[in-house]
Structures are given as C-alpha cells and as structure tokens.
Amino acid sequence: MLDLHCHILPGLDDGAETLGVSLEMAVVAARSGVEYIFATPHCNTHDERKNYRSAELIAAYRSLQSALDENGIPIRILSGAEVLARGRFEAHLEAEAFMTLNASRYLLLEFYFDEDPAYMEHCFRAVENAGMVPVVAHPERYYCLQQSPELANLWVDRGRVLQVNKGSILGELGEGAYLTSALLLRRGLVSVIASDAHHFYHRNPHMGALLEALDRRFPEVDAERLLRTVPMKIAKDQSL
Numbered sequence: 001m002l003d004l005h006c007h008i009l010p011g012l013d014d015g016a017e018t019l020g021v022s023l024e025m026a027v028v029a030a031r032s033g034v035e036y037i038f039a040t041p042h043c044n045t046h047d048e049r050k051n052y053r054s055a056e057l058i059a060a061y062r063s064l065q066s067a068l069d070e071n072g073i074p075i076r077i078l079s080g081a082e083v084l085a086r087g088r089f090e091a092h093l094e095a096e097a098f099m100t101l102n103a104s105r106y107l108l109l110e111f112y113f114d115e116d117p118a119y120m121e122h123c124f125r126a127v128e129n130a131g132m133v134p135v136v137a138h139p140e141r142y143y144c145l146q147q148s149p150e151l152a153n154l155w156v157d158r159g160r161v162l163q164v165n166k167g168s169i170l171g172e173l174g175e176g177a178y179l180t181s182a183l184l185l186r187r188g189l190v191s192v193i194a195s196d197a198h199h200f201y202h203r204n205p206h207m208g209a210l211l212e213a214l215d216r217r218f219p220e221v222d223a224e225r226l227l228r229t230v231p232m233k234i235a236k237d238q239s240l
C-alpha cells in the first residue's frame with residue numbers, strides 16, 4: 001500500500017517530534033503492509049510550520065530515508081506537503097513555493113474546518129490555473145461538506161481528488177467526519193484513503209483496522225484502488 005498523507009518527518013510540524021518517533025511510525029506502517037509513505041508536513045500555516053519548497057525540506061526527506069535504510073525498515077519516502085489554503089496562498093502558488101506529491105501535478109490541499117465553500121472553489125481554480133490538480137485532504141472533516149454533501153459531487157465532477165482519512169472511517173475524528181466519510185465512500189466519490197498519521201500510537205499509520213472496517217462495512221468499495229492503484233498513479237504523475 002501507499003500512504004498519501006502522513007506527518008512522519010521529524011520536528012517539522014505537529015507530527016513526529018523526533019527521528020525515533022518517525023522510525024516507529026514507519027515500522028508500524030510497514031507491519032500493516034505499507035511500502036511507500038508520502039511525507040506531508042503542514043505547510044503555509046500560521047505558526048512556524050512553513051515547510052515551503054527549500055533545500056532544507058528536500059534534505060529532510062532524504063535524511064529520513066537514510067535513517068530508514070540504516071535501520072532496515074522497508075519503507076520508501078516520497079516527498080509532499082499538506083498545504084493550508086489561507087493567507088498569501090495564491091502568491092506562494094504563483095512562486096511555486098509548494099511541494100506537490102512526489103513532484104507530480106497533484107497538490108495536497110487542506111482548509112480550515114469552517115471554511116467558506118466559495119473560497120475553497122476559488123482556491124481550487126487557482127491551483128488548476130497553475131497547472132496542478134487539487135487533492136483535497138480529509139473533505140469529510142469540513143463543515144460545509146458535512147452540511148451539504150452534494151458539494152462533493154461538484155468537486156469530483158470538476159476533477160478534484162478526494163482523500164479521506166482512515167481515522168474518519170474508524171470514528172476517531174468525530175461523528176460528522178464518520179458519517180460523511182461513509183456517505184462519500186458509498187457514493188463512490190473517494191479516490192484515496194490515507195492515514196494522516198501524526199504519531200505511532202494515537203493517529204497512527206497502521207492500516208489493519210481500516211482494512212477490516214472496509215471489508216465489513218463497505219464490501220462494495222475497492223480498497224486496492226483507494227490504497228494502492230490511485231496513490232501509485234499520483235506518485236507516477238499519471239492522470240486518474
């Protein structure tokens with residue numbers, strides 16, 4: 001499997017605090033059958049979590065890969081970032097300041113949970129005008145989508161890729177996210193499921209419980225497609 005959204009880089013955001021935590025997260029992921037992890041630190045947030053394109057950030061992906069290799073942990077790290085659409089988002093977009101997913105056309109985008117859907121649409125178009133494809137991080141967590149799930153049809157019709165969180169499906173991120181993730185899955189609107197893991201214990205990258213839940217509650221859903229085929233196409237910069 002591939003995990004498209006994971007805060008595994010050490011010390012760069014509210015994910016792994018140390019390299020030890022990063023390695024433990026990788027071990028947990030590998031044990032559940034994950035082979036590739038997109039390292040997606042928060043980017044363009046208010047505080048120090050900048051993580052724009054830089055030599056330091058590129059060195060951070062490489063240095064985690066070296067540590068994994070040295071410890072014999074069978075995980076490949078792919079580059080990325082989870083970009084918050086706010087503030088000077090468009091100026092940064094124009095300056096090509098954001099790391100896309102494995103340097104592909106796909107940009108992982110998040111919003112404030114209470115964001116106005118008109119602003120979201122504006123940001124999607126800005127990304128598309130810059131020649132990229134928006135991958136919407138955890139759409140099931142946004143209040144506008146919880147209240148008006150038909151918005152998801154519009155986004156998918158316009159070519160945006162919906163990435164649902166494992167924790168939402170498992171009921172760990174509140175009732176709204178739980179119900180909305182189920183509805184999106186049943187309507188066939190989800191393209192990718194990822195861990196959005198921040199640690200090896202709470203919000204972890206182990207996919208076991210997710211696979212069981214998909215099997216039990218969503219037998220009609222093609223888990224292989226959401227956890228392997230689509231994220232692999234994204235990694236290879238292929239169209240979906």
Ligand SMILES: [Fe+2]
Pocket residue numbers: 005007082137196
């Ligand atoms: Fe995240």
